Amino acid sequence: MFKTQRRTAFSANTLCQTVNAMYRRAGISGAISHSGRRSFITTLATKGIGVRVLASLAGHRSIATTQAYIDVNDAMKRAAVELIN
Incomplete structure (x- = not known):
């Protein structure tokens, strides 16, 4: 590149x-x-993209690696709790 x-x-x-x-x-x-990677992965996770798709986009072999990049934020927690309604 x-x-x-x-x-x-x-x-x-x-x-x-x-x-x-x-x-x-x-x-x-x-x-x-890695801030850009973390931001990219977290933004897509916030929008509901599955971890397997995120792992593929990031080039990770293990979803555990991808999960380590996802920063949980208040918007994600709020959306999760709202699913209970």
């Missing part, structure tokens, strides 16, 4: 450092290279 000046692929470490630097330049504090 990204190429270096030498036209080779970024290493995983270089890509993480690049993304972290982009967050810093954008003034987004506390973000790390």
Whole structure:
């Protein structure tokens, strides 16, 4: 997806450092290279997308890995409780 000046692929470490630097330049504090993945997965989970679909989109072999990325938020808890009505 990204190429270096030498036209080779970024290493995983270089890509993480690049993304972290982009967050810093954008003034987004506390973000790390996986923040985008976590946000993407959590947003889809909030919209009701199943964990198996999320795992496939994220490229995870195990749904347990995907579940670790899902941040439970108040909107998700509210929606769950409203299902009881």
